[in-house]
Amino acid sequence: xxxxxxxALLLIAxxxxxxxxxxxxxxxxxxxxxxxxxxxxSLVTQDLDKKxxxxxxxxxxxxxxxxxxxxxxLRSLRVDSAxxxxxxxxxxxxxxxxxxxxxxxxxxxxxxxxxxxGQAAMASLQPKLDAIISRVSAGMxxxxxxxxxxxDGLVADKLATPGANDITGLIGTxxxxxxxxxxxxxxxxxxx
Numbered sequence: 001x002x003x004x005x006x007x008a009l010l011l012i013a014x015x016x017x018x019x020x021x022x023x024x025x026x027x028x029x030x031x032x033x034x035x036x037x038x039x040x041x042s043l044v045t046q047d048l049d050k051k052x053x054x055x056x057x058x059x060x061x062x063x064x065x066x067x068x069x070x071x072x073x074l075r076s077l078r079v080d081s082a083x084x085x086x087x088x089x090x091x092x093x094x095x096x097x098x099x100x101x102x103x104x105x106x107x108x109x110x111x112x113x114x115x116x117x118g119q120a121a122m123a124s125l126q127p128k129l130d131a132i133i134s135r136v137s138a139g140m141x142x143x144x145x146x147x148x149x150x151x152d153g154l155v156a157d158k159l160a161t162p163g164a165n166d167i168t169g170l171i172g173t174x175x176x177x178x179x180x181x182x183x184x185x186x187x188x189x190x191x192x
Contacts, residue, residue, distance in 0.1 A: 031145050053087060
């Protein structure tokens with residue numbers, strides 16, 4: 001599972017309001033960030049992915065015994081079925097099928113809860129990422145920073161010229177230095 005960094009960064013405008021005469025404006029200094037690449041290369045994302053997968057493995061290990069008990073009960077039913085009345089066999093099988101379905105549903109909800117905790121941890125990084133982007137943008141005197149896919153769409157639609165500075169690596173360096181890890185929120189805490 002690869003959790004993407006934060007919400008989609010569409011645009012951080014760092015310029016002042018646009019005057020009415022667009023022809024007299026200098027070409028804006030634009031930079032792009034590839035959030036998919038940043039997510040794949042950042043230490044914090046890799047660390048959080050490992051924590052989420054470990055939490056899911058622990059959860060499945062703890063619930064494994066419920067499945068094993070149901071499997072044992074199913075084997076007993078098969079052995080005993082020759083000695084049971086059809087109604088009793090049908091009743092036991094229906095009860096067993098219902099409990100298997102419930103365990104499966106509980107397992108699915110448990111895994112989803114762990115993933116929600118991972119997404120909450122990732123969302124808690126958004127203010128830190130925004131601060132890093134703002135700091136780098138100010139230091140480079142950029143007018144705006146666009147997410148790479150949004151910028152590529154503007155270039156394809158001829159609304160922007162190609163050649164914006166890609167600052168993904170620089171942002172990644174700062175992110176790795178400032179936030180190499182994040183804690184998975186405790187069980188029951190899906191929001192930061």
